[in-house]
Amino acid sequence: MELEDSLHKLSSVLGPRDWESAEGRINMRRAIALIDGTLSPRNYGFVVRRGERLSYEGEPWPTVWVDLVGGGDPERVVLVNAAYDGSDAEIALVLAVARDLRDEQFHCTVRFVFHPSRLYSGPGEEKILSDILGDKETLGATLAPELPGGESQSSVRGAWNGAELKPLADAFAERVRDSAEAL
Secondary structure, eight states: OHHHHHHHIIIIISOOOOSSSHHHHHHHHHHHHHHHHHHSTTTTOOOOEEEEEEEETTEEEEEEEEEEOOSSEEEEEEEEEEETTSOHHHHHHHHHHHHHHTTOOOSEEEEEEEEOHHHHHSTTOOOOGGGGSOTTOEEEEEEOOOOTTHHHHHTSTTOOOHHHHHHHHHHHHHHHHHHHHHO
16 A cells, blocks of 8 residues: 555655754655655656755755646646655555546645745745745635644654555545545
8 A cells, every 4th residue: 555655765765854853855855856756757757846945054955846737727727735754644645545536637726735844834935835826826715634633643754654654645545536626
């Protein structure tokens, strides 16, 4: 099961991600590479885009995304997001939903976004996630996975397994479908 595989790689293979240590930042770069490779044309079939490079201690940190271009109103965008400096489970859920929805058609564009949340919401930062929208694009909705147990459980490494996340991924995929069609 790919959900289980993504969780294993994020929580066991890559190691802890954090901003305070060089090792944690290296592991974040590894998480970005994992996300990029998973979504790529060789795996899930997406063209991966990068932008909004924000800086932390002189190092650039990208926002990574892929699009399912809408058929009716492609300029209207639903942002489905997870922070790569956040929960393993949330990243795995968004990857799973991108995989599950990749062959579906929607009225508006669905953009799966992975970003450094600390740099979007940190002191002195005025960046918001919708800043990745193009000039003619409008924001339809912003969706993020909601895990039971609050921040304490969702951020614990290894707190989830694929079987536990599968119903949450299915429910989240349905939320994305509803948002992309309802606009």
